[in-house]
Amino acid sequence: MKIASIALRNIFRNKWRSFLSLSAIALVTFTIVFLFAIMEGMKLDQRTTMAKFATGDARIRNAGFEKYQFIAPEEFMIPDYDKAIAALRADPAVETAVGRFQFPAQVAVKWEVIFGMNWPGETNSTLATGLDFSDEKSFFSLASYLVPGGRLPGQGEILVSGGFAKKFNLKPGDSLILYSGGTWGQQDAVLKISGIVALPLAQLNVNSIYMALSAAQNLLLRQGQAEEILIRFKPGVAVGDAVAAVRTALARNGFKDLDVKPWNEIGNAGTFIDLASKIYYFMAFFFFILGTTVIINTTMMVIYERMREIGTLRAMGMTGPEMIRLFFMEAFFIGAAAAFVGVILGSALILPLSVSGVDFGKLIDLGKTNLDISDVIYPQLNLVSTLFVFFYSTAVSSLISFIPTRRAAKIEPVEALRSI
Amino acid sequence: MTIKRSIWLALLVVLPATVFAQMTAEEVVRRLEKNEVYTSSKSSGKLLITNQFGTKTKTFTAASQGAEKLLLEFTNKEERGQKILRLNDQIFVYYPRSNSVVSMQGGALKDSIFGSDFTYEDLTGEKSILNLYKVEFAQPSTETVDGVQCYHLRLTGITSVAYPFQELWVETARLVRRKAVFFSLTREPLKEMEVKETKEVSGKIFPSRFVITDLIKKNSSTEFALDSIQINPRLDARQFSLERLKF
Amino acid sequence: MVKVNHVVKNYTIGKLEVHALRGVDLEIKDGEFMSIAGPSGSGKTTLLNLIGCLDACTGGDILIDGESIGGKKRDERALLRRRKIGFVFQSFNLIPVLTAYENVAFALSLLKTGPGETRERTMKILEEVGLTGLEKRFPNELSGGQQQRVAVARALVKKPTLVLADEPTANLDSDTGREILKLMEDLNRTHGTTFVFSTHDPMVMDFAHRLVLLHDGAIVSDKAKK
Numbered sequence: 001m002k003i004a005s006i007a008l009r010n011i012f013r014n015k016w017r018s019f020l021s022l023s024a025i026a027l028v029t030f031t032i033v034f035l036f037a038i039m040e041g042m043k044l045d046q047r048t049t050m051a052k053f054a055t056g057d058a059r060i061r062n063a064g065f066e067k068y069q070f071i072a073p074e075e076f077m078i079p080d081y082d083k084a085i086a087a088l089r090a091d092p093a094v095e096t097a098v099g100r101f102q103f104p105a106q107v108a109v110k111w112e113v114i115f116g117m118n119w120p121g122e123t124n125s126t127l128a129t130g131l132d133f134s135d136e137k138s139f140f141s142l143a144s145y146l147v148p149g150g151r152l153p154g155q156g157e158i159l160v161s162g163g164f165a166k167k168f169n170l171k172p173g174d175s176l177i178l179y180s181g182g183t184w185g186q187q188d189a190v191l192k193i194s195g196i197v198a199l200p201l202a203q204l205n206v207n208s209i210y211m212a213l214s215a216a217q218n219l220l221l222r223q224g225q226a227e228e229i230l231i232r233f234k235p236g237v238a239v240g241d242a243v244a245a246v247r248t249a250l251a252r253n254g255f256k257d258l259d260v261k262p263w264n265e266i267g268n269a270g271t272f273i274d275l276a277s278k279i280y281y282f283m284a285f286f287f288f289i290l291g292t293t294v295i296i297n298t299t300m301m302v303i304y305e306r307m308r309e310i311g312t313l314r315a316m317g318m319t320g321p322e323m324i325r326l327f328f329m330e331a332f333f334i335g336a337a338a339a340f341v342g343v344i345l346g347s348a349l350i351l352p353l354s355v356s357g358v359d360f361g362k363l364i365d366l367g368k369t370n371l372d373i374s375d376v377i378y379p380q381l382n383l384v385s386t387l388f389v390f391f392y393s394t395a396v397s398s399l400i401s402f403i404p405t406r407r408a409a410k411i412e413p414v415e416a417l418r419s420i
Numbered sequence: 421m422t423i424k425r426s427i428w429l430a431l432l433v434v435l436p437a438t439v440f441a442q443m444t445a446e447e448v449v450r451r452l453e454k455n456e457v458y459t460s461s462k463s464s465g466k467l468l469i470t471n472q473f474g475t476k477t478k479t480f481t482a483a484s485q486g487a488e489k490l491l492l493e494f495t496n497k498e499e500r501g502q503k504i505l506r507l508n509d510q511i512f513v514y515y516p517r518s519n520s521v522v523s524m525q526g527g528a529l530k531d532s533i534f535g536s537d538f539t540y541e542d543l544t545g546e547k548s549i550l551n552l553y554k555v556e557f558a559q560p561s562t563e564t565v566d567g568v569q570c571y572h573l574r575l576t577g578i579t580s581v582a583y584p585f586q587e588l589w590v591e592t593a594r595l596v597r598r599k600a601v602f603f604s605l606t607r608e609p610l611k612e613m614e615v616k617e618t619k620e621v622s623g624k625i626f627p628s629r630f631v632i633t634d635l636i637k638k639n640s641s642t643e644f645a646l647d648s649i650q651i652n653p654r655l656d657a658r659q660f661s662l663e664r665l666k667f
Numbered sequence: 668m669v670k671v672n673h674v675v676k677n678y679t680i681g682k683l684e685v686h687a688l689r690g691v692d693l694e695i696k697d698g699e700f701m702s703i704a705g706p707s708g709s710g711k712t713t714l715l716n717l718i719g720c721l722d723a724c725t726g727g728d729i730l731i732d733g734e735s736i737g738g739k740k741r742d743e744r745a746l747l748r749r750r751k752i753g754f755v756f757q758s759f760n761l762i763p764v765l766t767a768y769e770n771v772a773f774a775l776s777l778l779k780t781g782p783g784e785t786r787e788r789t790m791k792i793l794e795e796v797g798l799t800g801l802e803k804r805f806p807n808e809l810s811g812g813q814q815q816r817v818a819v820a821r822a823l824v825k826k827p828t829l830v831l832a833d834e835p836t837a838n839l840d841s842d843t844g845r846e847i848l849k850l851m852e853d854l855n856r857t858h859g860t861t862f863v864f865s866t867h868d869p870m871v872m873d874f875a876h877r878l879v880l881l882h883d884g885a886i887v888s889d890k891a892k893k
Contacts, residue, residue, distance in 0.1 A: 002776070009764035068473075072535075075473040111520065115663045118520035177518045184469070184476050185499045185534040188515040221498055312760040315721060316821075317749020317777055319742040412741075414722045417756070 003322065007329030010302075021298045022338040028291035029342025029393040030349075032284045033386055037350045038358070039280055040380035047263075049201060052140050055263040056098075056230030058243050060084070060250070063259040065227070072183045073103075074222065078258065081226035085135075087253040088231060093242040095234045098139050099226030101130035101216040107209065108177040109168040118190070120177055126164065126207045128178065130216025139232060142197055142210055150195020155218070158191040159210040162198035167206075172196065178209075180220055189219050202361060202375055239263070288393065292400040295331055300404040303327070310408060311416030320409035327405040328398060335397030339390045347386065350379045445555045448571050451595050453548055455624075460485045462653045464495075465628075465646035469536045472639040478534055489660040490543065499534070503665060509544050514665040521665060536642040537611065537632040553586065554578050565589050570598045583610065594618075596625050609635045616643075622651045668732060669695040669718060669829060669861070675726030676713050676884075687713040689884040690727065695863060697828070700855045702875030703865045710884040711865040712833055718863065719752050719831045720744040732828055749777050753822025755832035755851075755864075759814040761806040767817045768793065768802035774825045792820045795857075796850060812843035816850065823854060832864035836871055848874045 011018045051057060062076035069076070078084060081099045088097040105128040108120030133142065133152050142159060143152055150172045153159050158178070160170055170176070172195050180187045191211070199205040217223050233242045239262045247260050303310070310323065318326075361375025443451070460483070467478040479495045490506040501516030511524040524531075529541040549555065553575035563572040570589035577584040585603035590596065596618065602611045612633045619628035626649050634640040658664055671693035678685045687710045695701060695718075703711045716722040717729060720736050721744075728737040731751055736744060753774075754760075761770050768789060775785045793802055796816040806814055815835065822830045832851070836844030852874060855862050864871065872878055880888040 006762070006764060006773075013764060072471070072473050108520070114521075115666070116519075117514070117666050118518060120520060120522065123522075177520050179515070179518075179522075183535045185478070185502075186515070187498075188518040188520065190518045190520075308760060309762060312754075312756070312762065314745060315719070315748060315754045315760075316774055317745050317747075317752075319745045321742075322777075412722070413745075414716050417721070417760075 003326050004329050007326055008333055010326075010330050011333055017298055017301075018334055021294050021334050022341065024291045024294035025335055025338030025393060025397045026342040026345065028287045029339045029389060030346045031342075032287060032389050032393070033343055033346030034349060034379070035280055035284065036385045036389060037346070037354070037379035037381055038377060039277055040382045040385065041354070041358075041377040042276070044380055045377055050263055050266070051232070053201060053204060055261075055266045056139070057233045057239050058231045058246065058260055058262050059266055060229040060231070060246070060258050060260050061227070063257040066259070073227070074182055074184065074220070077222060077225040077227055078229060078255075079225055080255075081224065081229060083253065084226075084229060084250065084255055084258075087249055087255075088229065088246065091242075091245060091249050093233050093237045093245060095232045096135070096138055097229055097231045098132055098135040099213060099229050100132075101213055101220070101222070101225075101227045103128050103130075103180055103182075103216070103220065103227070105209070106179040106181060108179075109170060109174075111177065118177060123179065124168075124207070126209050127204075128180070128209045128211065128216065130211050130213040132213040139230065145197040145199055147196040147198055150197075153191075153194040153211055153215070155212065155215050156189070156191060157194040157211070157215075159195050159197050160193055161205045161208040161210075162196055163202075163206040164209065165193075165196045170196070178219070182220070187219055187221065200375060284389075284392075288396045289400075292397045295334070295397050295400050296404055299327055299331060299401045302330070303404055303408045307411070307416050310411060311413050311418075314411075314413035314416060323409045324402065324405045327408060328401055331401030331405075332394070332398035336394045338397065339393035342393065343386055343390045346389075347381055350381045353379050354381060445557045445561075445571075445573055446550060448573065448590055448595065449549050449555050452590055452597065453550075455595065458624075459652050460655045462650040462655065463646050464648050465644065466496075467534070467536055468643040468645065469534060470639065470641045470643070471535065471637070476535070478536075483655055483659065485655060485657065485660055491660055504533075504540070504543070505660065505662070505665060506543050507660065507662075511540050511543055512662065512665065516666075519666060521662070537634050537640065538642065549575065552577060552579055552581050558587065562592060563589065565598050568598060569593065594625055597627065611635060617645075619646070619649060621649045624651060668697055668730075669693075670730040671695075671714075671718065671727070672729070673727040674714070674717060674724050674729060676710070676717060676722070677725045687884055688717070691881075691884075691886055693879065693886065693889075695829070695861060697861055698855070698859045699877055700852060700862045700875060701864075701877040701879065702872050703863065703879045703881060704867060704872050704875075705881035706867060709881040711867075711881050713884075714881065715831050715833050715863065715865045718829070719754060720748050750825070751828040753825065753827040753830040753860075755815070755818050755822050755830060755835045757834040757837045759806070759811070759818050759838070761814055761817055761821075763806050766803050766805055767798055767809065767813075770806070770817050771820045771824050774821050778825055788824055789820075792824045793817075795854065796820045810843075811839050812846060815839060815843075815847050819847070819850060819854070823858065823860060826858070827860065829861045829863065832862065834866055834868075835864055836866070836868060841870065844868075845870065 060078065062078055065073060065076040078099070085097050085099060088094050105126050106123035107126045108123045111118045111120040113119070131140065131142065136142065146152070147162065150159070158176070165171070170193055172193050174193045175190055176193065178189050178191055197210065199208065213226070217225065231246065233239060243260050243262050250258055250260070313323065357376040357378045359376050462483050464481045465479070467480065469476045469478065477496065478499060480492050481495060482490065482492050484490045488508050492504040494500060494502045503514040505512045505514065511529065513522045513524060515522070524540045529544070530539050532539055556574055558572040558574050561572060562569055564570070569592045571592055573588040573590065575586035575588060583602040584605045585607055587601045588597065589599040591598050596615070598615050600613045601609050604610055612635055613630060614633075615627040615630040617627070617629035619626045626646065628649065629643065629645040632642045632644070671691055674688055674691045676688040678687055691714060703714060705711045713722070717724055720739070724737060728735050730736070731747070734747070736747065739747065762773065765773060771793060772785050772789045775788060780788070790802070793799060796819055798813065798816055798820070801809065801813060806817070809817065835851070836847055839847060848871060851862055854860060864875075866872060875892060877889070877891045879886055
């Protein structure tokens with residue numbers, strides 16, 4: 001008679017209690033699987049979102065831009081950006097390259113007319129971006145986010161993000177006054193809203209405005225320049241190698257002081273997600289501890305209930321380690337079964353959600369947070385992390401049983417036999 | 421606002437060439453300020469704004485009436501037509517491209533004008549140095565600045581002022597400002613103003629070129645240079661009004 | 668052969684020191700069928716536990732087949748019990764999740780006996796205790812007498828030097844008790860296994876071939892009956 005089969009039968013002695021232990025561990029496992037899937041979804045979303053809106057697969061900026069962007073960004077533009085784009089497009093690894101101009105601006109949405117002049121009462125901070133709409137078609141295609149009734153802007157026109165339009169009750173055909181605050185002086189313009197874009201990224205949707213790249217260049221008196229060039233490489237291209245090739249190509253074409261960075265080295269959003277994952281792992285650990293207190297509790301109860309049985313087994317010659325193994329096996333079987341159930345249930349929930357997505361925008365107002373994530377997240381079931389959760393869950397819930405079981409092994413057989 | 425005194429008034433100051441042999445420190449200041457009185461002025465010039473990235477030039481024309489009205493109009497390409505109108509303690513900025521007027525208020529007054537070492541706030545306020553500072557001679561009371569003998573004055577704030585301490589050098593011969601250093605409450609030097617050239621117009625002496633240096637930022641200075649100055653010209657008083665900003 | 672050499676056992680219950688055994692000397696020869704009797708609190712269970720290596724002596728020593736158990740650690744004593752000592756308890760103490768067969772076979776599995784031999788020995792001993800046909804029943808499907816038969820089979824299946832039975836009939840009616848004693852006597856005869864049982868029941872004492880009387884932790888009488 002193997003210890004394992006005794007352990008297995010012991011589990012069925014008190015079905016409800018075993019079921020309770022199993023449910024607790026399964027619930028924790030389920031939650032962790034789900035959390036990890038959300039995390040994976042966020043990472044994927046981050047990757048695609050970052051690539052589309054902010055970084056491309058790689059981003060080119062003037063080498064000094066990052067350091068001086070808050071002091072004198074206009075001193076660190078990419079000159080002859082057309083030439084740079086042409087050089088990039090000649091690179092076989094590059095699928096597309098687009099130039100952008102991004103600048104903070106103050107926007108007045110309403111004003112009085114006094115003495116034939118416009119008197120705005122107040123202005124609001126926005127982030128303005130100049131984009132080459134035809135180049136961006138396969139990149140950040142604003143046309144696909146246009147609310148019906150709008151169109152892409154021409155000279156003297158602008159697109160406003162959905163949240164901004166809603167906040168100030170703006171509609172296509174309305175005008176606004178834009179002041180771009182540069183270090184060396186302000187430029188201004190009255191711009192007509194050609195359309196409204198409902199963007200999937202809450203933060204962008206709150207206060208972004210978009211205009212044609214050439215309009216931005218004209219407004220800022222920066223003709224022929226761009227603040228950054230985003231590159232998308234062809235599928236299957238190793239980003240690291242491609243970035244190195246781009247650096248060489250730019251240098252060969254006489255571009256100096258340009259900084260080419262792959263997407264994963266840009267900004268701190270990636271770091272944020274990494275940090276969040278670490279916090280999640282930590283949370284997962286504590287969840288397990290919480291869930292496994294049920295196992296500890298159950299094992300302790302079982303030990304007290306079976307005290308005389310323990311005495312009998314000890315009298316028959318079972319050693320302390322064998323005793324521990326018996327109780328460990330019980331916890332292990334429950335843990336493994338629970339982890340399995342949790343993983344299966346978690347996966348069963350995630351698989352449909354990974355297609356339909358979870359609309360976090362409806363749950364919380366992401367616009368008020370600083371997360372660069374979309375409203376709708378598509379949880380991703382990752383085989384490795386799911387297996388990890390399964391083994392982790394099983395291991396923690398069975399190992400935790402050592403705590404009460406070690407005591408059982410130390411009980412003197414005489415004392416155990418004496419108990420009723 | 422003392423910096424304003426050093427800059428905008430200094431720009432338009434008219435001083436007699438009288439020399440007083442034995443004067444108190446207050447007397448020096450009183451003479452200095454008395455001679456900064458004029459009815460109107462008209463000038464044109466340029467601002468050379470230098471920072472660690474290079475130098476930008478902004479050109480302007482300026483008109484003033486009394487001590488309360490000032491109209492600056494920028495004539496360089498980037499800001500052509502942008503105007504700054506000061507009426508008493510109010511500052512208005514006119515943007516021609518959007519035909520809009522922004523009233524500068526609150527924190528915006530502390531903004532730098534085109535990245536220079538002037539702020540909008542420097543254009544407002546009009547109080548005598550003697551109302552704001554206790555004035556006394558330094559020891560020794562005279563000092564040579566670039567070969568010119570000057571009274572060396574120490575100013576200590578007696579009310580809430582942007583610069584609690586100042587040192588001021590006033591030419592002994594002509595009683596015009598030569599140099600000033602502005603200190604923080606912890607007596608850290610913040611800014612320095614130095615007159616580089618003067619011009620005599622209608623028998624009065626103008627600092628036609630002076631430099632403000634930020635002593636905290638590296639390579640940051642603003643040079644103010646006047647090309648032409650007219651004292652008490654015939655001015656259309658209506659140009660200092662909001663109605664006329666767009667013209 | 669078991670030799671009990673001047674064994675002393677003291678307990679402390681709270682602040683009170685109880686002298687359970689005050690220097691007991693005893694020699695149990697192989698094949699004996701002996702009873703340790705005495706009133707409640709006389710120290711008979713304590714003595715049985717010490718002989719059974721379930722507890723350690725305060726003084727003196729016990730030798731089983733010449734092997735001293737005095738200095739042994741807890742798990743070393745467990746291994747000794749596994750090999751040499753079988754137990755029969757007052758309230759049977761069968762493992763409730765195991766069938767009659769499995770309860771008996773488990774004693775052999777602890778000794779790592781091969782499956783064939785385990786089966787053979789288990790079936791044989793179950794037959795000897797008269798449980799043929801009841802192998803697959805769980806303890807709660809057996810009567811008290813049947814359960815105690817399983818317990819006897821479990822104690823004997825590993826061919827121990829010694830079987831210790833603490834009040835083996837106390838939870839049984841007198842007829843069933845007698846049957847169990849008869850069974851143990853038969854097994855003592857056929858297997859030559861040494862039986863030591865504690866009791867305060869005169870009927871049980873009658874069965875014993877040697878009767879040791881304990882009183883206040885000391886042997887007051889030791890006589891062979893048959």
